[in-house]
Amino acid sequence: MKYAGMPFGMWTLFAPSFRNQLTAVFGYGTNTAKAITKKAKPKYREIISELPEFEKGDRFKMNLVNCAMIGAFILSMPERPDVERLTEYYAKSMMTKPLKWFCRKSGKNKFTPKDISGMKATATLKAADRNPYSWNMEFYEYPDGSGYEGRFTKCGICVLMKKLGLYDLTPALCRLDYTMSEAGGVTDFVRQYTLASGGPYCDCGYKKKGFVKAGTEAGR
Template sequence: MKLTAMAYAYPFIMKGIIKKQLKKYYDKAKLKNIITNTTRGYKEIVKNSPNIGGNKNIFLNSYLMGAYLVSLYKNTKDIISLNEFDEILVTGLNNFEFMKKQMSKVDLLSRQYKEKIEKAGHWCEANKDKYPTNWLVSVEDKENVNLTHIVFTRCGLCALCKRENVPELTPSLCATDYITMSFANCRLERPITLGNGDKCCNFYITKKNHAV
């Protein structure tokens, strides 16, 4: 995979999310090394990753964030437990004001959003053999104005964690969806996931005051 301008930008974005929390575990000099090594490892992961379609793929940003977190996990797991890593990620995302602002503008139940995901799903399906580690996704029950039901039958982050020999990190990456969707005033229920070995990921997205 090529290191695009967006790929180069991600370490700066992610550093702002996690640096404050990492200060609890490392002194200034060690933290600097952790950030440097994480960025270096992230670039290697991206360069060694199979192509998933570049900017044509709306899931590219999710992949880049996952690649950075995989590298961070590898560089900190000798000191930080997986549960502590999860706490760092949750706290960092909840303090990420830019993402909150951007997600607050998105209506996850709108026809426009559903059509965007559906269009992406058609593209992924048409290119599934060309990009075998990419996501496969469809939208169900499209006319239901109170629900967005998205089904993933293949996940790029599952493939990433498996390839980097950190499958235990997959649920941590999956958990970020609950946080980011809450920024859009939505509630996510996901009874089954690929990350847990199920046949698909079932996303049921409703407004916070509605149940599925």
Template structure:
């Protein structure tokens, strides 16, 4: 994957937030946080260059870029955080004002015909059959019309975190699904399993909030 383009843009948008949370959540002083960020950037580029380009129709490129950024920061930290601390760190680093705005904007189109069609198209793509850093999912609309579920049988984040030697920390990324759903304002996120915790699949259920 080339660094120019979306990966470069994501670094520009989020690196400052990732650096800030090194101090706010993980307790590093400002100088150490700055040094971690400085060394994380080339590590981020290194991780990305080993990944294939994503297909144009693949909607999960941002997910793997976020994983690469988090992985780069963790690998450059003097001390490896535990999953609980990293969950808070990643959530705070990702949920910038811009990301919260994006979630609210996305929430306005949730459950529309266009949204449902996009989910079905993603399920039909089976991108992970050709790119191990992408995802395969099945789509299930709830029969009572209360929402839908994406059931993932292959997960690019799991693949990349395993390769980076950080697989035990993967649940820190999984938790962001709850946070982004809540920020959207229109869904309750429900989940029973994750691949990272040994489940048969990752279920991402979006139920319409009751007014």
């Protein structure tokens, strides 16, 4: 994968936040946080350079680029973080004002015909059959009309985290799904399994906030 383009843009957008949260979450001094960030940048570029290009229509390239960035920062820290603190660090680093705006904008389009069509196209693509760093997903609409679920049987983040020797920390990245759903403001995120925790698949369920099934009454 080429560094120019999305990877460069993502570093420019998020690296300051990743640096600042090194102090806020882990308590590193300002100079140490700067040193970690300086070390992480070439590591990030190295990780990106070893990844294949994503095919047109694959919506998950950004997910893997984000994984490369957090991986580079972890590998540049003086001490390996635990999952709990890394979960907090990753969420706070990612949830910048631009990403919160993106989540709200995406929330407005959730469950529209265009959104449903995009999910179905992703399920049909099965990009991980050709690129191990992408995802394979099955799409299920809830029969009661309350939303839908993407069920992932292959996960590029799991593959990359294994390659980086960080697989045990993967659940910290999975938790961001809840945070982004909450920021969107229109869905309740539900999940039973993740591949990273030994489940048969990763289920990403999005239920409409305040959904009441047609023909029912509150309190019935």
